Each structure stands twice: as structure tokens, then as C-alpha cells.
Amino acid sequence: MLKFSVIPKKYRLDKREIKTIFENGKKIKLNGFSIYYQKTDEEYQCAVIVSTKVSKKSVVRNRIKRIFKNAFFQLAKHKKIAPAKIVIVVNNDFDLSLKSTDLEKLIKIK
Numbered sequence: 001m002l003k004f005s006v007i008p009k010k011y012r013l014d015k016r017e018i019k020t021i022f023e024n025g026k027k028i029k030l031n032g033f034s035i036y037y038q039k040t041d042e043e044y045q046c047a048v049i050v051s052t053k054v055s056k057k058s059v060v061r062n063r064i065k066r067i068f069k070n071a072f073f074q075l076a077k078h079k080k081i082a083p084a085k086i087v088i089v090v091n092n093d094f095d096l097s098l099k100s101t102d103l104e105k106l107i108k109i110k
Helices: 017-025 056-078 100-106
Strands: 025-032 035-039 044-049 084-090
Touching: 017 035, 017 044, 017 084, 044 056, 056 084
Parallel strands: 044 084
Antiparallel strands: 025 035, 035 084
């Protein structure tokens, strides 16, 4: 399994791209998080947003980000999702006991 604590630069989205994805992209609402995305012909790019409302502890927020990053990199590595620019917004009701393998089963963007 790939383990990233920092998303490599070519896979990151900047603030302008995140804003355009919020405005023009499609939205999928799942248990505890929302996915905004725009399909592209380029590489897969990702951003994970976890508010302090989810947890006041940065350790918990960073763990959630790592779980999502690992899940999406696994899906992208095995070509189970189409190339897209993806923004994940974690909500207050997110289940902290989920693992990246559980998320891979939940998430399918085609």
C-alpha cells in the first residue's frame, strides 16, 4: 500500500482550482463526506479538506487526510477511477473508525 503524508506536487490542487471545482464540478454526497470532481484527460489530482469542526485535534484531522489520500492513490494506481480533479470535504458526521480499504469500497468515480 502506498503511504503518503504529503501529496506529491503534481497531484495537488491549488486554491483557484479548488474554487472552480466547487463552482463547476459535480458533487457526490456519501456518509460523512462529500466529493466534488471534474473529469479531465490529465492526471488525477486531489485535495482533502477537514474542518476544525470535525475535530479540534490536528492529529485526528491529519489522520483523516492520510486515510483519504491513501484510498484515492490506491484507486488511481489500479485505474479504478477515471482521471479527475477531486476535492473531498469531510463533514462532522464522519466515522473515524473507517480505514482506507473501507473507503475504496465506498468510492467509485467513473
